[in-house]
Amino acid sequence: MALRAGTQWLARGRGRLMKRTTILYGSILAVTVVIVALASLRPIRVLPRIAPAPGFALTDQDGNRLTSDDLRGSIVLFDFTYLSCQEPCNRTTATMREVQEQLAAEPEDDPPVRLVTISFDPERDSVEALKAAAEAAGADPTRWTFATGDPDLMKLIVGRGFNVFYEQKPDGSFRFDPTLVLVDGWGVVRAEYRVGPPRAEHIVNDIRIVANEARKSRGPARLAYEATHLFVCRTR
Structure with a gap:
């Protein structure tokens, strides 16, 4: 009797285990089918998640504190310069201005998009100089x-954090790599523009892709975006 009861108990245990396993694999299969269907029927475009952007605390043109935490939730386009720079900085500033103008014409600002120009020459680029440069740039x-x-912190923030090379020359000017960096609302670098300044239209299109992901990657749709990042990652 005891042997028969034990055998029946084991059989019931195996049955429950097989049922749970079937449900588990069925659920995984269903989720996979949904993800594949979403990705196939409506191709998802994403920019790669390159690296976490550095944390920082800066001073803006009004003398106010600006931190990386203040920018969380916003898509941010950064550029890096020193205010006495002429070329290629003039071209980069012009690109930033064109991006600003195109963003003003966008039908919605969700999530918000910010532009931040960081000077790596704080000894000469005072708050007053920053304000004058901002006004001159429009x-x-x-x-x-x-x-x-x-x-002492700029080299860590710009050089190591954003991976932008610069060094001061004996005449006081700087040798550096003109770079723009796009960071999403989670503080992750999504694009780096390092060859000349790119066309403003190209940058704004990338901003739209990141903004669209932020708006739509909620609930079940998030699984489709995560699958795209893992398996497809269509960057353009």
Whole structure:
């Protein structure tokens, strides 16, 4: 009797285990089918998640503190310069201004998009100089911020954090790689523009892709976006 009861108990246990396993694999299969269907029927475009952007605390053109936490939830386009720079900085500033103008014509600003110009020459680029440069560039203060920070920290923030090379030359000017960096609302670098300044239209299109992901990657749709990042990652 005891042997028969034990055998029946084991059989019931195996049955329950097989049922749970079937449900588990069935659920995984169903989710996979949904993800594949979403990705196939409506191709999802994403930009790669390159690396976490660095944390920072800077001072803007109004003398206010600007931190990386202040920008969380916003898509941010950064550029890096020193205010006495002429070329190629003039071209980069022009590109930032064109991006600002095109964003102003966008039908929605969700999530919000910010532009930040960071000077790596804080010893000469004072708050007053930043404000004058922002006004000369036509920066909308609600959209485009000029900022700098502690000299000892700028190399860590710009050089190591954003991976932008620069060094000061004996004449006081700088040798550096003109770079723009696009960061999403989660603080992740999504694009780096390192060869000349790119066309503003190209940057704005990338901003649209990141913004669209932020708006739509909620609930079940998030699985489709995560699958795209893992398996497809269509960057253009």
